[in-house]
Amino acid sequence: MRDVAARFPQFPRWERGEKQPTVNQLEAFAKATHTPFGYLFLPEPPDEPLPIPDFRTIRDARLRRPSPELLDTIYAMQRRQDWLREERIEAEAEPLEFVGTARLSDDPEAVGREMRRAVGLDDGWAGAVPSWQAAVLELRGRIEALGIMAVINGVVGNNTHRKLDVEEFRGFALTDRHAPLIFVNGADAKSAQMFTLAHELAHVWVGPEGEGISGFEGIIPGDGRVERFCDRAAAEFLVPARELREHWHAVRRSADAFERVARYFKVSPVVAGRRAMDLRLVSRDAFFEFYAAYTQRERRQARKTSGGDFYNNQNTRVGASFAISVARAAMAGRLTFKEAYDLTGLRGGAFQQYVRRLGLDLLA
Numbered sequence: 001m002r003d004v005a006a007r008f009p010q011f012p013r014w015e016r017g018e019k020q021p022t023v024n025q026l027e028a029f030a031k032a033t034h035t036p037f038g039y040l041f042l043p044e045p046p047d048e049p050l051p052i053p054d055f056r057t058i059r060d061a062r063l064r065r066p067s068p069e070l071l072d073t074i075y076a077m078q079r080r081q082d083w084l085r086e087e088r089i090e091a092e093a094e095p096l097e098f099v100g101t102a103r104l105s106d107d108p109e110a111v112g113r114e115m116r117r118a119v120g121l122d123d124g125w126a127g128a129v130p131s132w133q134a135a136v137l138e139l140r141g142r143i144e145a146l147g148i149m150a151v152i153n154g155v156v157g158n159n160t161h162r163k164l165d166v167e168e169f170r171g172f173a174l175t176d177r178h179a180p181l182i183f184v185n186g187a188d189a190k191s192a193q194m195f196t197l198a199h200e201l202a203h204v205w206v207g208p209e210g211e212g213i214s215g216f217e218g219i220i221p222g223d224g225r226v227e228r229f230c231d232r233a234a235a236e237f238l239v240p241a242r243e244l245r246e247h248w249h250a251v252r253r254s255a256d257a258f259e260r261v262a263r264y265f266k267v268s269p270v271v272a273g274r275r276a277m278d279l280r281l282v283s284r285d286a287f288f289e290f291y292a293a294y295t296q297r298e299r300r301q302a303r304k305t306s307g308g309d310f311y312n313n314q315n316t317r318v319g320a321s322f323a324i325s326v327a328r329a330a331m332a333g334r335l336t337f338k339e340a341y342d343l344t345g346l347r348g349g350a351f352q353q354y355v356r357r358l359g360l361d362l363l364a
Helices: 002-007 011-016 022-032 037-041 058-063 070-092 109-117 132-145 190-206 223-237 240-249 257-265 269-278 284-304 309-316 320-331 337-344 348-357
Strands: 151-152 159-163 170-175 181-187 212-214
Touching: 002 269, 011 337, 037 309, 070 151, 070 159, 070 170, 070 181, 070 257, 070 320, 070 337, 109 132, 109 190, 109 223, 132 151, 132 309, 151 190, 151 309, 181 190, 181 223, 181 240, 190 212, 190 223, 190 284, 212 223, 240 269, 257 269, 257 337, 269 284, 269 309, 337 348
Parallel strands: 151 181
Antiparallel strands: 170 181, 170 212
16 A cells, blocks of 8 residues: 555545546556556445455455456466367367366375376486476476466566465466366465475366365465365375385484475475474474474575576466467467467567577567
8 A cells, every 4th residue: 555655645635535536547546556447436346256266264364355466367377278278179189188087085195196197206206306496397397298287476477566475375276178277376485386386286186176276374275175185185296105204214313304305305395394294293383383484594585586587487477388389379370469478478579589489480
């Protein structure tokens, strides 16, 4: 609200009814606050519900009115999904067999192991990546190789002035047999993003019943049936219980036990500690003490680093596979370039430069 008052000095007087804004001022205000212009003339804000099911916990009751940033993100991802679904159906692509194969009556750990097999985590996984940070990107790439759009972004599109709120949501899944999509809130701690990625992947395995938005409190999802199921499947997917119990004996007396487990399984120390707590290898208090200290250090470090290369960021915000599909459709005339820009969130030269980096020449 302070930002609004700074940009519109007369705003406090508008609120008190002491002064009426002009039409031009209202248009500027609507644009700055991402509010439809007509809404400003209503007696009270309309109730704009989430367009997908809500799996967040009761603690999030104060967030029942979704932010414009969350809504715009969901709508943008739905547009991508709708387009890709039609593109794949037109190309006579077969539905993805794994979508919706899990039932909530199934053993979630067994589903986690099946997810692990499908993604290929047992195929030289630990030795193929140097660190858990690299493992997040590797895991995302393997998920996309299955035909799932996997998006990690901490802002709306590429607008760094519109940050996504971790307190509002951690991720969501849009399930579809032809074009499933998972979204991870990139504003979250890097150490927690891997778990969210796996958790939303489990939602895809559940299928239509699993479509919805997730919000975790301290990397612990809500207590609804779907969230509990996806939580357990994701935990087994990332850190199999049998392997962790075997490995724990060698590290349990170490001061850096969670870090050692993290290096072995190529997950973050937060995920390693969370799994140890699940299996009652450490107490809940011990894990959350570590979690608070670790994520605090991580946030301090993140503030010291830059936002990275713009085009490299598009690999997680858009995805190479999706961008190439859109570019080829535009080149073939099945899509206008304006539509291509809208789908990817990249404009003109930025879109062309990105797909050129991916090895596709739009001018050829």
